[in-house]
Amino acid sequence: MHNTSLKLAATKGIIWSAVDKFAVQFGQFVVSILLARILVPEDFGLIGMLAIFIALSQTFIESGLGIGLIQRQDSTDVDFSTVFVFNLAVSSFFYLLLFIAAPFIAMFFNQPQLTDLIKVLGLNLLIIALAIVQRTKLTIAIDFKSIAKSNVIGMVVGGVFGVIAARSGYGVWALVIQTLLGSLATSVSLWVFSNWSPSIAFSKKSFKSLFGYGSKLLIAGLYAQILNNVYNICLGKFYPTASLGYYTRAKSFADLSAGTVVSVTLQATFPILTAVQNDKEKLVSIYSRLIRMSAFIIIPLMTLIALLAKPIVILLLTEKWVSLIPLLQWMVFARIFFPMSALNMNLLNAVGRSDLFLKVDLYKLPLTILAMVITIPLGIKAMIIGHVVTSALAFLINAYLPGKFYGYGPIQQLKDMVPFFIATIGMAISVFIMSNFIDNLVAQLFLGPLLGLVTYLFICWLLKLEELIEVWELVLKFKIKLGF
Known part of the structure; x- marks a missing residue:
C-alpha cells in the first residue's frame, strides 16, 4: 500500500471507527443510565456473576483466529470458511456446556434465578459466533463505515427493547433482552454489509496455520478474562449482590471512556500496523x-x-x-x-x-x-x-x-x-x-x-x-x- 493511500486509509478508518465507538458508547451510556434509574444494583450484580462464564466462552469461540486472518494478509475464502465453521461448532459446544452447568453455577452463588438466566443469556454465544468472520472481512477491507452502521443498529435495537422491558417490570431480564436483541441486530447487519456467505468447508491445514498464531492469543485472552472477572466471582460469592452491582457499574463507567479510546485505535490501526x-x-x-x-x-x-x-x-x-x-x-x-x-x-x-x-x-x-x-x-x-x-x-x-x-x-x-x-x-x-x-x-x-x-x-x-x-x-x- 502506497504512503498516500495508507495515510488516507488510516485517517478514514480512524474517523469511522471513532464515529462507531463514540456513537455506540454514547448510546449505551444513555441506555445504561435509563436502566440504572429503573433497575436496582442487585439486578446488575446478578448479570455480573455470569460475566466470567460468558467471557471465557466467547474467548474460546474467537480463539484469536479472526486476528490471525487479518495479520496473514493473504487469507483465502477457504480460510474464512474454516474459521466460520470452527466458530459455529465451538459456540454450540460452549452453549451446551453452560446449559448443563447452569444449576451448579446458581448453587455456587446461592442464587436460584441464575439457572434460567444463564440458559437464556448463553444464546448470545451462538448469535455472536455467526458474524465474527463477517466483521473480520470488513476490518481487513478497512470498511469501518459498515461496521459502524451495524454496531449502531444493534445498540439502538437492544437499548430500546431493554428499556421497554425494564419499564414493564421485567427486572434483570431486561438486561438479558437488551443483550440478545442487540447482538442479533448487529449480526444480521454485518451479514448484509459484508456481502459474504460461508461455504461449509473446513481445511485442517488452514486451521492448523491460523491456530498456530491464534493459540497464543487464546491463552492470553483466557488469562485476561479470568483476571478481569475473578473479582466478580469473589464479590458475588462473599459479598451482597448489591456490592457486585456497584462494582460492575463503576467498572462499566470507567471502561466506557478508556474502552472507547482503545477500541477506536486498535480496530482502525491494527490492519495499518500489519501492513x-x-x-x-x-x-x-x-x-x-x-x-x-x-x-x-x-x-x-x-x-x-x-x-x-x-x-x-x-x-x-x-x-x-x-x-x-x-x-x-x-x-x-x-x-x-x-x-x-x-x-x-x-x-x-x-x-x-x-x-x-x-x-x-x-x-x-x-x-x-x-x-x-x-x-x-x-x-x-x-x-x-x-x-x-x-x-x-x-x-x-x-x-x-x-x-x-x-x-x-x-x-x-x-x-x-x-x-x-x-x-x-x-x-x-x-x-x-x-x-x-x-x-x-x-x-x-x-x-x-x-x-x-x-x-x-x-x-x-x-x-x-x-x-x-x-x-x-x-x-x-x-x-x-x-x-x-
Missing part, C-alpha cells in the same frame, strides 16, 4: 503517534470523570447509587494507562509475535495475584485501589518489549505524556475550584466539562502540542466528509 510491519521506521512513527494521541485524550478525560463523580452519579443514576461515587473515582484512575498498555500489546500482535504477547501477559500474573490476596478481604474500595497500582505497573511491563525492539519504551512514552499530565493538572485545579464555589450539582455537571475542556486545550495550545493540531485536522476532514 507496515516490515518497515520499522514507519511502524514506530505510527505507533508512537498513537501512544501520544491516546494519552492526549484519556488522561484529562478520566481525571474529569473523577472530579465530577458526585454530580454524575447522583443526577444521572439517582441517590440509590450514591455508594458508587468513591468506587468510580478510583476506578477511572485504574484505567488511565489502559489505552497505552493496549497499544503496546497490539504492536506485538501486528508484527506477528503473539508468542511474546502471551509471555508479557503472564509476567503480570504474580502482581495481580498479590493484589487480589491483599485487597479482596479489605472490601471493594481496596480492590479498586489495587487495580490502580497493578495497572500502572502493567503499563511499564507492556511497554518493555516495544522499547527493546523499537527504541520506544516506557521511559520515552512517559516523557511524551508529561505535557498532557501538566495540562491535566491545570484543568483539575480549575474544575476543583469551581466545584468548591458552586454547590449546585446541575451547575457542576454542566460547567465542569466546559471549564475543564477550555482550560486543558488552552494549556495544550500554550505548550504547542502537535496532537491539538492533529485533532483539529481530523475534525475538519470529518466535517468535509459530511458536507458541512
Whole structure:
C-alpha cells in the first residue's frame, strides 16, 4: 500500500471507527443510565456473576483466529470458511456446556434465578459466533463505515427493547433482552454489509496455520478474562449482590471512556500496523503517534470523570447509587494507562509475535495475584485501589518489549505524556475550584466539562502540542466528509 493511500486509509478508518465507538458508547451510556434509574444494583450484580462464564466462552469461540486472518494478509475464502465453521461448532459446544452447568453455577452463588438466566443469556454465544468472520472481512477491507452502521443498529435495537422491558417490570431480564436483541441486530447487519456467505468447508491445514498464531492469543485472552472477572466471582460469592452491582457499574463507567479510546485505535490501526510491519521506521512513527494521541485524550478525560463523580452519579443514576461515587473515582484512575498498555500489546500482535504477547501477559500474573490476596478481604474500595497500582505497573511491563525492539519504551512514552499530565493538572485545579464555589450539582455537571475542556486545550495550545493540531485536522476532514 502506497504512503498516500495508507495515510488516507488510516485517517478514514480512524474517523469511522471513532464515529462507531463514540456513537455506540454514547448510546449505551444513555441506555445504561435509563436502566440504572429503573433497575436496582442487585439486578446488575446478578448479570455480573455470569460475566466470567460468558467471557471465557466467547474467548474460546474467537480463539484469536479472526486476528490471525487479518495479520496473514493473504487469507483465502477457504480460510474464512474454516474459521466460520470452527466458530459455529465451538459456540454450540460452549452453549451446551453452560446449559448443563447452569444449576451448579446458581448453587455456587446461592442464587436460584441464575439457572434460567444463564440458559437464556448463553444464546448470545451462538448469535455472536455467526458474524465474527463477517466483521473480520470488513476490518481487513478497512470498511469501518459498515461496521459502524451495524454496531449502531444493534445498540439502538437492544437499548430500546431493554428499556421497554425494564419499564414493564421485567427486572434483570431486561438486561438479558437488551443483550440478545442487540447482538442479533448487529449480526444480521454485518451479514448484509459484508456481502459474504460461508461455504461449509473446513481445511485442517488452514486451521492448523491460523491456530498456530491464534493459540497464543487464546491463552492470553483466557488469562485476561479470568483476571478481569475473578473479582466478580469473589464479590458475588462473599459479598451482597448489591456490592457486585456497584462494582460492575463503576467498572462499566470507567471502561466506557478508556474502552472507547482503545477500541477506536486498535480496530482502525491494527490492519495499518500489519501492513507496515516490515518497515520499522514507519511502524514506530505510527505507533508512537498513537501512544501520544491516546494519552492526549484519556488522561484529562478520566481525571474529569473523577472530579465530577458526585454530580454524575447522583443526577444521572439517582441517590440509590450514591455508594458508587468513591468506587468510580478510583476506578477511572485504574484505567488511565489502559489505552497505552493496549497499544503496546497490539504492536506485538501486528508484527506477528503473539508468542511474546502471551509471555508479557503472564509476567503480570504474580502482581495481580498479590493484589487480589491483599485487597479482596479489605472490601471493594481496596480492590479498586489495587487495580490502580497493578495497572500502572502493567503499563511499564507492556511497554518493555516495544522499547527493546523499537527504541520506544516506557521511559520515552512517559516523557511524551508529561505535557498532557501538566495540562491535566491545570484543568483539575480549575474544575476543583469551581466545584468548591458552586454547590449546585446541575451547575457542576454542566460547567465542569466546559471549564475543564477550555482550560486543558488552552494549556495544550500554550505548550504547542502537535496532537491539538492533529485533532483539529481530523475534525475538519470529518466535517468535509459530511458536507458541512
